[in-house]
Amino acid sequence: MKKGLKIVLSILICTMLFSSLVGCGNQSKEKGDKVDKQDNSKEVKTLKITMHASWYGKGWQAVEKDINERTEELGYKLDFDKIAEGEQGTQILQTRAAAGDLPDILCTNGLQGIDPDLHCIDKVIDLTDQDWTKNYDDKILKSNYGYNEKILAMPLGGTNFPGIFYNKKVFSDLDIEIPTDWDEFLSACEKIKAAGKVPFYVAGKDSWTVQIFNIAGLQREYKGKDISKEYIDLMTNKTSIVDYDKLKDSYAKLKELKDKGYIQENWLSDNYEGQQKAIVDGTAGMTCNATWMMEEIQIGISLMQDLQDLKTIKIY
Structure with a gap:
């Protein structure tokens, strides 16, 4: 039997690692297509996803398998970082956040804990104007996935009670x-x-x-x-x-x-x-x-x- 909480929402966090990879990609384009023509391959970016180990179930495993088998086609791959549950997991995230070592995607069970626990709310990407938000009631999104009137998280998985x-x-x-x-x-x-x-x-x-x-x-x-x-x-x-x-x-x-x-x-x-x-x-x-x-x-x-x-x- 698996342990742990079901994924409730996902926080998208912009990190220095992600930014540097994007920068490298843009730099290559500025220099032209010589690199691509020489090795006939795309640059593959790595997106780091941090979640509790028990959350890494069959659904996520299937997503990882599908994407990582098509990295050349998609231009990116997934790296799942699985951490402990409860207070131990929170301490790991706090240590990393203090060192600026944040993932590209953080799966957590509450947006509100990001600021008091990790003190990195300023690193979270504003999702307010993205197209997918139009599929949800604005009041519900801002109430459950918002912070200071901005949408900073997205629902992921089913609804649980x-x-x-x-x-x-x-x-x-x-x-x-x-x-x-x-x-x-x-x-x-x-x-x-x-x-x-x-x-x-x-x-x-x-x-x-x-x-x-x-x-x-x-x-x-x-x-x-x-x-x-x-x-x-x-x-x-x-x-x-x-x-x-x-x-x-x-x-x-x-x-x-x-x-x-x-x-x-x-x-x-x-x-x-x-x-x-x-x-x-x-x-x-x-x-x-x-x-x-x-x-x-x-x-x-x-x-x-x-x-x-x-x-x-x-x-x-």
């Missing part, structure tokens, strides 16, 4: 109805716990998974608002996270699950792979993640039927 996954067989065997509110959710947890199973699995070793439960609270907080503006206001201390009642409510609910023993004891050492396995084999009744997890559960044809036993529910 956070939610509570539950195993249908576990619910059926224990005669549990699908919860529609928090009290019913807690009641379901109690029944699952009494049956000797983990009511709510948390993969604390891969810390990014834990935040998804609380991101849902943040989404409730930002509903109907300009996400980009709200985030910038938060990062510039115009607003404070302590004022986010819905977000604080999410933290309180997660803590309540832990305090009532509905989360497994080894949650700090359990990882995302274990989370997927537990919800598929029914060791756990429920867990929280995003819809990309369905795609990442690749455990063989023999277990594909088990995937049909997974659903998502909304509890608050």
Whole structure:
């Protein structure tokens, strides 16, 4: 099984490396076509794409294979730079950004972190007037892929939503109805716990998974608002996270699950792979993640039927 976040968007970053390659190409043209006529080949540029290692799935592998098999025709090739997940990956990017070592394309799960984390927003290419932007709602683009009224990123991949996954067989065997509110959710947890199973699995070793439960609270907080503006206001201390009642409510609910023993004891050492396995084999009744997890559960044809036993529910 693969680990990690699904690609949400791609940030295009102009680097010195890319600029120098373009400069070399232009220089060759100024000198004429003698070089091309002599070796009968085009200059091949390399585009560096940085992403988390777990994101480098079959789709990206197919793209890389297709393009790199046609480098002479296209005039460029792809070089995938695969880095670690979470805080370790962020530290790698911070070190590189401080040294001016940025990729041509950075795949990340949030544009807003580019400035406070990497301090390189001035290096990001403005995509506002590109033709592809006409295919999207301007308000959505600026809210999700914009910064200071400019489009600096593009959507890449499918749309994903956070939610509570539950195993249908576990619910059926224990005669549990699908919860529609928090009290019913807690009641379901109690029944699952009494049956000797983990009511709510948390993969604390891969810390990014834990935040998804609380991101849902943040989404409730930002509903109907300009996400980009709200985030910038938060990062510039115009607003404070302590004022986010819905977000604080999410933290309180997660803590309540832990305090009532509905989360497994080894949650700090359990990882995302274990989370997927537990919800598929029914060791756990429920867990929280995003819809990309369905795609990442690749455990063989023999277990594909088990995937049909997974659903998502909304509890608050």
